[in-house]
Amino acid sequence: MNPYRARYHRELDELVSDTRELANRVDMAIGESIEALKEFDSLRAREIIKMDQVVDELNLKVESRCMELLALQQPMAKDLRLIIAVIKIGIDLERIGDLAVDIARIPVQNQGMVPVKKLENLPTMAAIARDMLHEAVRAIIENNADVAREATKRDYEIDNLYVKVRDRLFAIMVENPKLVNDATALLMVNRHLERIGDHICNICESIIYMIEGVREHLN
Amino acid sequence: MSYKIESRNLNLWYGSTHALKGVTLGIPESTITALIGPSGCGKSTFIRCLNRMNDLIDIVRIEGEVLYDNKNIYDKDVDVVELRKRIGMVFQKPNPFPMSIFDNIAYGPRIHGMSNVDKIVERSLNDAALWEEVSDRLDSPAMGLSGGQQQRLCIARTLAMRPEVILFDEPCSALDPISTSKIEGLMDELRSEYTQIIVTHNMQQAARVSEYTAFFLLGEMLEVGRTKEIFENPREKSTEDYITGRFG
Numbered sequence: 001m002n003p004y005r006a007r008y009h010r011e012l013d014e015l016v017s018d019t020r021e022l023a024n025r026v027d028m029a030i031g032e033s034i035e036a037l038k039e040f041d042s043l044r045a046r047e048i049i050k051m052d053q054v055v056d057e058l059n060l061k062v063e064s065r066c067m068e069l070l071a072l073q074q075p076m077a078k079d080l081r082l083i084i085a086v087i088k089i090g091i092d093l094e095r096i097g098d099l100a101v102d103i104a105r106i107p108v109q110n111q112g113m114v115p116v117k118k119l120e121n122l123p124t125m126a127a128i129a130r131d132m133l134h135e136a137v138r139a140i141i142e143n144n145a146d147v148a149r150e151a152t153k154r155d156y157e158i159d160n161l162y163v164k165v166r167d168r169l170f171a172i173m174v175e176n177p178k179l180v181n182d183a184t185a186l187l188m189v190n191r192h193l194e195r196i197g198d199h200i201c202n203i204c205e206s207i208i209y210m211i212e213g214v215r216e217h218l219n
Numbered sequence: 220m221s222y223k224i225e226s227r228n229l230n231l232w233y234g235s236t237h238a239l240k241g242v243t244l245g246i247p248e249s250t251i252t253a254l255i256g257p258s259g260c261g262k263s264t265f266i267r268c269l270n271r272m273n274d275l276i277d278i279v280r281i282e283g284e285v286l287y288d289n290k291n292i293y294d295k296d297v298d299v300v301e302l303r304k305r306i307g308m309v310f311q312k313p314n315p316f317p318m319s320i321f322d323n324i325a326y327g328p329r330i331h332g333m334s335n336v337d338k339i340v341e342r343s344l345n346d347a348a349l350w351e352e353v354s355d356r357l358d359s360p361a362m363g364l365s366g367g368q369q370q371r372l373c374i375a376r377t378l379a380m381r382p383e384v385i386l387f388d389e390p391c392s393a394l395d396p397i398s399t400s401k402i403e404g405l406m407d408e409l410r411s412e413y414t415q416i417i418v419t420h421n422m423q424q425a426a427r428v429s430e431y432t433a434f435f436l437l438g439e440m441l442e443v444g445r446t447k448e449i450f451e452n453p454r455e456k457s458t459e460d461y462i463t464g465r466f467g
Contacts, residue, residue, distance in 0.1 A: 005464045074423055076450050076462040213452025 008073050011065065015086050016140060018062045019093075023137050023203075025055050026093045027130055029100035030196065034126040036104055037189065040112035048104040055097040059090045078213075085210035092199040092206070096133075099192040099199075106185045113182045119168060121161045122186070125193040128157050132200045136207060145211040148204035152218040158197035165190045222286070223248035223414040224269055224306070224384055229283035231264055231273065238264050240438040241283070246384075246431075251406060251415045253425035253446065256435035257466065262418045265435065266386045269416065270306035271299050287384075304331065307377035311389040313369035315361035315376075320344075320353050323361045323372055327380045339379050347375035348405050367398020374405060385409070387417040391424065403428050422462055426450045434458045 029048055036045040066083045069075060075083055116122055135151035138144075169183045169190070201219035208216050222245035231239035239261045246252050254262040264273065271292060273279045284291045292302055304327075316323050324340040333339065340357070344350040349371045353364070361372055370390060377385055387406070391399040406415055406428050419425050425432055426446060433443040434455070442455045453459045460466050 002464070008464070076422060076426075077453055077459045079463045080451065 008069070011069060012075075012079060012082060015062060015065060015069075015082070018058065018065075019086050019089055020137055020140065022055065022058050022062065022090065022093050023133060025051070025058065026097045026100065027133050029055065029097055029104075030126055030130055030133075033100040033103040034123050036107050038116045038123060040107045040116075042108045045104040045107045049101050049108075052097050052101045056094060059094045062090050063087060078210075081210050081213055085206040088206040089203050092202045096196050096199050099196050103189050103192055106189060110182050110185045113179055116186070118172075119165055119186065121165045121168075122189060122193065125158050125161045125165070125190075125197075128154050128161075129193060129196045129200060132197065133203075136200060136203050139204070139207050139211075143211055145208040148207040148211075149216075149218065152201045152204045155197045155201050155219065158194060162190055162194040220245065220247060222246055223288070224416075225286045226265070226268065227284040227286065229265070229268060229285060230281070231261075231268060232280045233276070234278045238438050239268070242435075242438075242440045244433055244440050244443060246414060246416055248414050249411055250431060251410060251417060251429040252431040252433065253429035254416065254418045254433050254435060255420075255422065255425050255461070257461065258420075260435040261438040262435045263388055265440075266308075266388055266416055266418050269384070269386055270303050270308060272303075272308065274299065304380045305382050306384040306386065307380060307382035308386040308388065309370070309373050309377055309390050311392050313366060313373050313393070315364070315369050315372050317362060318360070319358045320361045320364070320372065321357040324376050324379050327376065331380070343375040343379040344372075346378050346409070347371045348401060348408070349375055365398070367394050367401060370394060370398065370402060371405065374402070378409075382413070384414045384416070387415065387419075389418055389420065392420065399424070422450070434461065436461070 029051065032044065032048045035041070036048060066087050069083055073079075132151045132154050135147055139147035139151065166187065169187050173180050173183045198219050205216055205218055208214065208218075225245040226242050229239055229242040230237070242261070242265055244265075254266060256262050267273045268281065268285055269287075269292075273281065281293065285293060287302070287306065290297070316326060318326070321340055324343050325336045328336050328339050341350065341354075344353060349368060352368060353359075353372075361369065364372060370393075374385075374390075391402050394402065403424065406417070409415065417425070417428065429446045431443065432446045432449040434441050434449065434453070434457075436457055442449065442453060442458045444454070449458065450462060453462065
């Protein structure tokens with residue numbers, strides 16, 4: 001094969017591995033932010049906030065390489081779909097990273113009067129989101145759109161838990177108005193986790209488009 | 220769908236070489252259809268079948284049908300000169316006649332006894348987006364024009380005969396990007412009045428100008444569809460391998 005073309009195909013492979021790396025870092029950020037919140041560990045939380053810069057830089061690097069490939073190689077068919085999907089997945093991953101940072105800010109900015117241990121469903125939501133993200137990455141590795149389709153089904157679990165956590169927090173606020181500030185912060189965490197689930201659904205849609213060329217709305 | 224021109228199980232042999240293998244392909248009216256595929260795949264051979272240009276090659280044998288307005292152009296009663304008047308062709312290399320710009324355009328109308336040749340020349344040059352560049356030097360030799368202008372002159376010469384179908388065999392492969400852009404713009408303007416078929420090796424050109432794309436490989440037409448679908452999500456793996464440069 002023409003060496004220029006071979007290099008181009010290698011660069012496409014690298015785009016995929018960089019996207020996996022981005023997903024792994026974001027996955028870690030979700031896990032760490034929830035751990036920091038559970039323990040109300042502001043030092044750990046500050047680390048996560050600092051690490052978000054790495055996610056942003058990696059995303060920018062991926063985006064720049066996509067632009068370069070579009071400009072120089074005029075990709076077609078599955079190559080074009082891959083590049084478009086990688087750009088879109090990058091946007092969703094970057095947003096998930098930001099939401100993890102927003103969760104990590106809670107132990108930095110609040111007093112922790114409402115212990116997360118009382119709200120086990122919050123860590124469960126985060127665990128489901130991480131499982132979904134792992135499956136999305138597996139769909140990319142195995143080039144299997146059905147794995148991505150299956151992963152999106154778990155978003156309903158997150159949505160159901162979202163309602164339960166919200167109602168529980170409302171009840172806590174009614175019982176003890178002194179806890180309104182912290183409970184409101186946890187309402188935001190609840191919302192962020194629900195949004196993370198939505199972004200992972202978007203990622204799965206991009207993966208399905210990348211593999212099969214069809215646009216499905218699964219969120 | 221009804222087609223302006225349609226091949227049915229078209230086979231062609233150059234001596235013992237089977238160059239077109241059962242090609243069935245319909246070209247809708249007033250559209251641009253691009254034919255793509257690697258060198259030697261039969262796309263130029265195919266396009267030349269559509270106005271019987273291959274008749275000029277002694278060793279060629281053709282089987283199957285090419286229907287033009289539902290009439291087989293290979294029927295014995297078909298007037299080939301009249302057919303080529305209605306199905307014009309523009310070649311890879313501009314081939315103006317060694318005469319003036321005016322005479323290049325007027326040549327066809329004159330030998331067909333058409334009247335108002337002056338008007339035909341002006342209209343054809345206008346339609347080919349060349350009038351403004353040459354109107355003050357119609358008596359100059361056509362060979363003095365640039366490559367891009369010569370190619371538009373050849374298109375004007377084709378338009379002078381008021382064809383219904385125009386076949387373009389790699390019309391921009393010898394042109395710079397500016398001239399290429401002018402030819403593509405011209406094809407776009409002609410879209411509503413003419414059925415156009417273009418053979419091109421330039422994937423981006425096929426994607427830009429055409430509504431339909433057909434992929435040829437080793438004498439077979441493997442896939443045809445809307446250009447958007449062919450370039451975004453082709454059905455055939457070999458089409459995908461070709462347009463993404465994974466052949467070889």
